[in-house]
Amino acid sequence: MSSTTARNDTSAVRRARAGRVLTYSFLLVLAVIYIFPFVIAVVTSFKTEPDATANPLALVPHPPTTSAFHELYHGQDFPTWVKNSVIVTLSVTFLRVFLDSLAGYALARLRFRGRAAAFATIVAVMAVPGVVLLIPKFLIIRQLGIYDTYYGMIVPLLVDAAGVFIMKNFFESIPISVEESARIDGASLFRIYWSIVLPMARPALITLFILSFQASWNELAHFVISAQSASLNTLTKGVAQLASGQLGSGNRYPLKLAASTLMTIPVAILFFVFQRRIMNASSGAVKE
Amino acid sequence: MAGITFDDVTKVYGDGYRAVSDLNLDVHDGEFIVLVGPSGCGKTTALRMIAGLEEISEGEIRIGDRVVNNLPPGARDIAMVFQNYALYPHMTVAENIGFALRMHKVPKAEARRRIQETARIIGLVDHLDRKPGQLSGGQRQRVAMGRAIVREPQVFLMDEPLSNLDAKLRVQMRAEISRIQRQLAVTTVYVTHDQVEAMTMGDRVAVMRKGLLQQFDAPQRLYDRPANLFVASFMGSPAMNVLEGSLELAGDGLICHVGTASFALPPEVLSARPALASQVGRPIAVGIRPEALDEPDRRDGGDGARLQGRVQAVEALGAEQLVHVGIDAKPVLVDHVLEGLADLGEDDDLEEIGIDTDGSRATVVARLEASAIVRPDEPIELAVDLRHLHFFDLDSGEALGE
Numbered sequence: 059m060s061s062t063t064a065r066n067d068t069s070a071v072r073r074a075r076a077g078r079v080l081t082y083s084f085l086l087v088l089a090v091i092y093i094f095p096f097v098i099a100v101v102t103s104f105k106t107e108p109d110a111t112a113n114p115l116a117l118v119p120h121p122p123t124t125s126a127f128h129e130l131y132h133g134q135d136f137p138t139w140v141k142n143s144v145i146v147t148l149s150v151t152f153l154r155v156f157l158d159s160l161a162g163y164a165l166a167r168l169r170f171r172g173r174a175a176a177f178a179t180i181v182a183v184m185a186v187p188g189v190v191l192l193i194p195k196f197l198i199i200r201q202l203g204i205y206d207t208y209y210g211m212i213v214p215l216l217v218d219a220a221g222v223f224i225m226k227n228f229f230e231s232i233p234i235s236v237e238e239s240a241r242i243d244g245a246s247l248f249r250i251y252w253s254i255v256l257p258m259a260r261p262a263l264i265t266l267f268i269l270s271f272q273a274s275w276n277e278l279a280h281f282v283i284s285a286q287s288a289s290l291n292t293l294t295k296g297v298a299q300l301a302s303g304q305l306g307s308g309n310r311y312p313l314k315l316a317a318s319t320l321m322t323i324p325v326a327i328l329f330f331v332f333q334r335r336i337m338n339a340s341s342g343a344v345k346e
Numbered sequence: 347m348a349g350i351t352f353d354d355v356t357k358v359y360g361d362g363y364r365a366v367s368d369l370n371l372d373v374h375d376g377e378f379i380v381l382v383g384p385s386g387c388g389k390t391t392a393l394r395m396i397a398g399l400e401e402i403s404e405g406e407i408r409i410g411d412r413v414v415n416n417l418p419p420g421a422r423d424i425a426m427v428f429q430n431y432a433l434y435p436h437m438t439v440a441e442n443i444g445f446a447l448r449m450h451k452v453p454k455a456e457a458r459r460r461i462q463e464t465a466r467i468i469g470l471v472d473h474l475d476r477k478p479g480q481l482s483g484g485q486r487q488r489v490a491m492g493r494a495i496v497r498e499p500q501v502f503l504m505d506e507p508l509s510n511l512d513a514k515l516r517v518q519m520r521a522e523i524s525r526i527q528r529q530l531a532v533t534t535v536y537v538t539h540d541q542v543e544a545m546t547m548g549d550r551v552a553v554m555r556k557g558l559l560q561q562f563d564a565p566q567r568l569y570d571r572p573a574n575l576f577v578a579s580f581m582g583s584p585a586m587n588v589l590e591g592s593l594e595l596a597g598d599g600l601i602c603h604v605g606t607a608s609f610a611l612p613p614e615v616l617s618a619r620p621a622l623a624s625q626v627g628r629p630i631a632v633g634i635r636p637e638a639l640d641e642p643d644r645r646d647g648g649d650g651a652r653l654q655g656r657v658q659a660v661e662a663l664g665a666e667q668l669v670h671v672g673i674d675a676k677p678v679l680v681d682h683v684l685e686g687l688a689d690l691g692e693d694d695d696l697e698e699i700g701i702d703t704d705g706s707r708a709t710v711v712a713r714l715e716a717s718a719i720v721r722p723d724e725p726i727e728l729a730v731d732l733r734h735l736h737f738f739d740l741d742s743g744e745a746l747g748e
């Protein structure tokens with residue numbers, strides 16, 4: 059009796075273990091598939107062009123070289139692209155976080171006529187694919203006379219519906235009594251927003267900051283329609299032009315992928331720096 | 347410092363709901379008053395109107411001589427303690443306490459001095475650099491108090507400040523808030539649904555129900571002379587026993603019938619309530635507090651008034667015991683009574699009374715000494731202290747005979 063139970067137990071354990079191995083193998087394969095293109099990009103950026111052409115999927119460069127990076131730095135406008143990307147991304151990110159949170163706060167807390175309609179419109183905007191708006195945006199930017207300027211590249215990106223939506227929802231989760239308490243303490247509306255609500259919204263702000271940074275750093279379509287001068291090329295646009303092969307001979311894989319690799323670094327750093335902060339929500343305001 | 351006056355104050359919400367109707371209250375300078383009532387009675391709305399967090403639909407609220415109807419909350423010179431404390435989680439205790447001072451541009455040195463002094467009063471000097479998340483519930487409650495104290499306002503407003511604390515801490519903080527209020531002598535309006543807090547803390551207590559003020563009086567007066575059935579049931583725990591009865595003329599005196607029992611009312615009861623005589627022949631509600639029932643041999647001077655019944659349950663509380671006794675009498679189960687009971691959280695009692703809604707048997711609760719020997723399911727005879735009977739009109743619920 060007891061031996062049968064024991065045998066049953068061991069077979070059950072074995073079955074469970076086999077299942078686990080299977081599950082993890084599957085997950086591992088998936089993970090590798092996802093990360094493989096990135097690994098190839100990094101590796102290829104250290105290859106010579108003949109090597110990259112002959113063995114595009116080889117995981118070890120033969121021989122390893124940094125010539126692609128040299129070429130990128132000396133032979134291309136890479137520094138200009140970086141400068142433009144940094145200017146545009148930082149302006150967009152900081153202003154977007156500020157403006158989205160202002161709009162979100164207004165929609166969450168202020169009572170005004172048309173509030174529901176305004177919010178519904180913003181949600182509706184999220185449903186419209188960005189591509190649809192490219193040509194109208196181009197026309198408006200031209201009309202405003204900011205085509206081919208930083209303004210044209212930055213201003214249309216300053217507010218986004220999803221950000222307003224995120225902030226509104228977060229502000230609504232803050233207990234209203236905290237704000238009422240500040241009102242009684244004599245704080246003005248803007249002071250409440252700035253000194254009480256924004257600090258409490260830090261997790262949401264950080265999330266929005268990362269999303270905005272990443273979105274504007276990786277933005278391409280908008281820069282294509284808002285500027286044409288080479289001096290206003292961002293990283294995305296510059297790399298895209300490399301990739302489209304207008305710069306002459308060969309497939310130039312190492313050059314293009316060196317640029318891509320460098321491009322991902324800032325976003326990666328941002329994620330590493332903030333990933334712990336995102337989880338760290340505030341507590342202790344109220345007793346539930 | 348200043349008193350607070352409510353002058354026919356009404357609050358109607360956008361959807362037409364009348365939260366407060368024609369409220370008139372006169373809170374004296376330095377007084378501690380408690381607004382009490384079941385949820386939805388309008389007490390919190392009344393408080394928030396003083397604070398300026400709700401607009402006043404009709405009427406006028408004055409703090410001192412100043413009409414505050416249209417002043418923003420920050421300009422009313424009030425401080426409020428919220429039920430959930432509403433601390434600023436990203437600020438230290440010192441910053442929390444000092445925020446209002448910062449908003450009013452109090453010079454830094456003075457602000458520091460006042461924060462220190464406040465921390466001493468609330469006993470958190472060693473915790474000034476902590477954040478609210480690092481404090482216990484009781485400590486957070488103190489910070490919320492401190493934030494109010496440091497302002498040195500004309501009025502303290504407190505919205506159920508103790509309801510999030512556990513029972514022991516609540517008793518301790520109750521005493522503490524009373525002490526601080528006496529020490530600072532700031533006019534205080536305190537909202538609670540807990541009649542024990544109301545009884546123990548208020549100089550005067552305003553009992554509200556459905557947006558209407560029921561009675562505004564000293565706690566003992568509310569207990570001894572409730573103006574109506576609602577106040578009678580709401581104040582006191584265990585609640586007053588309310589039974590249907592009637593009066594009969596007998597010579598110069600009156601005889602009160604409750605179920606199968608009859609009591610001749612002593613002359614002093616009649617002289618205190620001359621209007622009782624006009625109720626002869628009509629059904630009325632008779633209220634008996636649990637402590638007005640006792641073992642027959644303990645109640646000397648005896649008018650011989652007795653209630654016969656059978657013990658249903660005994661709750662021994664150490665110093666005393668609460669005995670639930672089923673008697674032959676009709677319980678009064680009008681809304682005034684049920685609402686008063688329901689918010690005491692005594693659902694069990696409600697159920698016990700409610701079992702026999704067809705109405706020939708009622709359960710009364712008697713507060714007996716611990717030494718009394720009572721066992722469930724045994725018959726019991728209770729002496730009734732007729733001097734402490736209460737009489738109410740069955741329809742209106744108003745107290746009779748005053």
